[in-house]
Amino acid sequence: MNKTVLITGTSRGIGFETENFLSSKGYKTFGCGRSKVKKENYLSVDLSTKEGCEKLYNSAKKYLGHIDILINNAGTYAYSNIENADYETIDNMTKLNFYAPYYLSSLVIPDMKRQKWGRIVNIGSISGVVGEGGATLYSATKSMFLGFSKALALEVAKFGITVNTINPGWVETELSKNGIEESDLTYQDNIDVIPQKRFIMPIEIANLAYFLIQDEAKGLTGQSINLCAGLSCG
Numbered sequence: 267m268n269k270t271v272l273i274t275g276t277s278r279g280i281g282f283e284t285e286n287f288l289s290s291k292g293y294k295t296f297g298c299g300r301s302k303v304k305k306e307n308y309l310s311v312d313l314s315t316k317e318g319c320e321k322l323y324n325s326a327k328k329y330l331g332h333i334d335i336l337i338n339n340a341g342t343y344a345y346s347n348i349e350n351a352d353y354e355t356i357d358n359m360t361k362l363n364f365y366a367p368y369y370l371s372s373l374v375i376p377d378m379k380r381q382k383w384g385r386i387v388n389i390g391s392i393s394g395v396v397g398e399g400g401a402t403l404y405s406a407t408k409s410m411f412l413g414f415s416k417a418l419a420l421e422v423a424k425f426g427i428t429v430n431t432i433n434p435g436w437v438e439t440e441l442s443k444n445g446i447e448e449s450d451l452t453y454q455d456n457i458d459v460i461p462q463k464r465f466i467m468p469i470e471i472a473n474l475a476y477f478l479i480q481d482e483a484k485g486l487t488g489q490s491i492n493l494c495a496g497l498s499c500g
């Protein structure tokens with residue numbers, strides 16, 4: 267039987283590419299975003315609410331039958347010095363980048379435990395590993411995955427469930443384009459400090475996610491893997 271995947275944030279970018287890649291490999295997928303997309307395996311929903319997360323979980327379960335794999339991808343970025351952060355921005359980003367993946371994981375784990383098999387892949391960020399000045403809120407929300415992946419990996423290890431985080435550096439998507447426009451740096455300034463002198467392509471994230479959900483990757487758990495064209499190396 268084909269394995270099933272619930273992946274968040276599939277209306278564009280990394281989530282879109284990853285969902286397409288996994289369905290080309292035979293996985294049955296269900297995705298979401300706030301945008302309206304006419305696909306039977308897609309729900310238009312705001313994940314920064316409890317009700318949104320529950321609606322997504324219920325719709326995915328109805329469509330997929332059961333959930334083998336959760337990919338926590340949806341996220342938002344902001345470039346803003348800490349003194350400019352208003353409470354609402356802190357609240358909104360925390361709800362999407364932190365509460366949603368945590369809560370969705372809590373919803374899928376009971377099924378995975380019953381099945382004695384499961385995979386959770388989180389899309390973190392290199393900014394959660396090394397810190398990104400000017401994006402403290404984003405860095406803080408993404409660093410949560412480092413502890414979360416390790417702690418949850420311990421909790422579910424004996425049930426055949428693995429939990430890992432991919433930390434991308436700059437990836438060619440709308441998020442990076444808008445983020446750079448908001449910042450004091452140009453696209454070229456960013457390229458200059460990346461050892462490989464390029465942004466990561468979404469398909470590279472999709473390939474790593476694909477590896478992490480294989481049976482053969484069962485020994486790899488609780489890890490955070492930096493996919494950053496060398497940005498985090500020094």
Ligand SMILES: NC(=O)c1ccc[n+]([C@@H]2O[C@H](COP(=O)([O-])OP(=O)(O)OC[C@H]3O[C@@H](n4cnc5c(N)ncnc54)[C@H](OP(=O)(O)O)[C@@H]3O)[C@@H](O)[C@H]2O)c1
Binds near residue numbers: 302436
């Ligand atoms: N691009 C980079 O350079 C980069 C680097 C490191 C990490 N990442 C991480 O990778 C992940 C994907 O980023 P991306 O570059 O693909 O971003 P993107 O192009 O902006 O796509 C983000 C996806 O998340 C969905 N989303 C945003 N807010 C949502 C909400 N409130 N409820 C439901 N869905 C929502 C968006 O759909 P709608 O707009 O339709 O809601 C979209 O499908 C994020 O977690 C990001 O932090 C990206």
